[in-house]
Amino acid sequence: MKKNRKLGRGVAVVGAGMSKFGMYKDKDSKDLFAEAFNGMIASVDKGIDPNEIDALYLGNFSNDFFMHQSHWGPIISDLIGMTPKPATRTEGACASSALAFREGVFAIASGFYDMVLVGGVEEMSKRTTEEVAEGLALATVPYEGRVGFTFPGVFGAVATAYFAKYGANREHLMNITIKSHNNAPLNPKAQFPLTIRDMMNAKMESMKKKGLPAPDWQDEKAFLGDPKANPAVAWPMHLFDCCPISDGASCMLLVGEELAKNFTDDPIYVAGIGQGSGRGFHASPDMTYFEATRYAAREAYGMSGLQPEDVQFAEVHDCFSIAELVHIEDLGFFKAGEGYKAVADGATRLDGPKPINTSGGLKCKGHPVGATGVSQLFEVWTQLKGKAGKRQVPNENLRIGGAHNLGGTGGTCTFTILEKR
């Protein structure tokens, strides 16, 4: 790999919006994207004229499967009054909208366009859980899904391999779940804005009301360790290690760097973009890392000239608790095999030295797959703008944040670094 890839023209993010994530019987993909788009418009400090937008990139994994409708680029272009301007869909499984972001960056950096809207959408909850599982399995590599090695099984195997190699155990994963659930109530867009303690107490209260003997849950880990409260899905992945089924949309507005001050006095700049591809675990000598994430990180650090220690906080793809653990190591935040100890020490909490998933992560914020990548960047942008409210990272010099997005079983991974200058 050429060491330090650079863009010929810098790119800034001047607006961002997302719908509330959740399961909506009464909202469709267009409703959700409209909510994200209106939020984005309202977020631009000095305002923008939507007629100035030159092009749209839209990430969507498989509304083809979920909603029996493909070709979403022009549908969304029509929705927001952009036709006949170009609209392009990108697909990289759960990393689909991180790819849209990257193509928006390239389109501006090429000099061709000045203002590009990037975003993502997915509408999953109108299908049954079994159908959603079938749809998601389309994103595994052929050697995996066809033999039944679907996502919970794959990440269960990753956790087992990690445990065996580094001596971690389920309690270490519980630390991640508890931390994300502690952040979620502070995020008004989150699908599950409840702490584990809230849920534990509510469950005990309800059992008492029914006259049932209340379980002896001394703390959150006792709750998470009780197979009745937190049943196994694919050992050691239990219910609370897994992200939910969600509907949602997200978008961001990109402009050429030299134009950014027309829209805000404090633009957020794209410091580094990285993307990698992976073969699947049938071809991997070791299940405790993702080569595609490592490659994406090298590209992004190389472009930005930054090191892992410069990234002050990050959104990291936690489709399962173990995924967050493995990726904070792959991104270089912690040494391989050391991440679980750092998490146990509180390093990744909102008030720790390296806050991870301040949004609540996919686990609690929700994971409408095509919308996730840009929603992670929405969180990083919101933090850097100092607009994160109760979940604002308590650091007065917050300047650099990252977002890591994973698609499939590591088939597509991205890492993007945003920076306030």
Added chain:
Amino acid sequence: MKKNRKLGRGVAVVGAGMSKFGMYKDKDSKDLFAEAFNGMIASVDKGIDPNEIDALYLGNFSNDFFMHQSHWGPIISDLIGMTPKPATRTEGACASSALAFREGVFAIASGFYDMVLVGGVEEMSKRTTEEVAEGLALATVPYEGRVGFTFPGVFGAVATAYFAKYGANREHLMNITIKSHNNAPLNPKAQFPLTIRDMMNAKMESMKKKGLPAPDWQDEKAFLGDPKANPAVAWPMHLFDCCPISDGASCMLLVGEELAKNFTDDPIYVAGIGQGSGRGFHASPDMTYFEATRYAAREAYGMSGLQPEDVQFAEVHDCFSIAELVHIEDLGFFKAGEGYKAVADGATRLDGPKPINTSGGLKCKGHPVGATGVSQLFEVWTQLKGKAGKRQVPNENLRIGGAHNLGGTGGTCTFTILEKR
């Protein structure tokens, strides 16, 4: 629209390949892409090292639906030994790989990458005709497919509107079909390398052999006008107005302009790229043109500084005969309502002043939808390189050619101009 969009860095095409198009029970998407990739490697005059390729963009419409497998970027990246380098899928219905080409151009023009592989693939023939029709309908806008207004019906309505407005009739569409079929036997990659006269004679021969009374077909138009030989699909679209179901793959190698001479002494350059989006015919005041094509053409002409009369030949998206007719007008080659007269005069024949679809077009070359856009550019590149063999445009000063790709019912349209300098 900003008048003349430009790229900050020029881009050249130094290699191109495509699989033979057809219906293959014994070849899958990987087999087909490998065939295209090997053809591309062999086409680079001074050779290339595939390890130098920085990234992949792959157009695919809906192998999700057709093959129950999405996330094709990393599958193809793995196939050609590119992992962990980035691989991104683009989707714009039947224009999916023209979008891949465009993103490859942006990625290089941005300065980030030097060498990018772009291509497309689709595997359709393993599904029944009814299933393929259902899959293709995913690409219509929601107001169309859901009320049964699928592709043959849409283009039948376009033809009816064109006939009513301009006084054309079915005979004028037959001129297009006959012309494309005359080109196809000259193209070794074509799915149907047969002229209409060949098929007519074969049919008469076979009927005679069976002792049946041979029909009185004086010429090709008599054959095409006989409803037994050429039954109606959605009037006035008959069987021979419609492209077939196909499997296939295509790819091209793009490099930064300043690097092109390392790979060939006569590179072909990207002179203009254009893309537009459309709302669907429910929102159109007139069914005789495609606003998205007109927008794409304005972008491409604006960037290149060229006019329609400068484009010496073109591949034009002829999913149906009427589509070719409407688009040669939308692209400015002929005035609105005048195209059918020019076609009748032979203007678009291989030896005419504006050859259209020298490859045989989608009608005869085949239309594996995700592969089509780059396969059109393959034809333009092959002609400009003077490598088109028997179908070479007979013009010693061939320098500029265009490729027009349409997705859905005009939801996504592109126009790309390649140039030899």
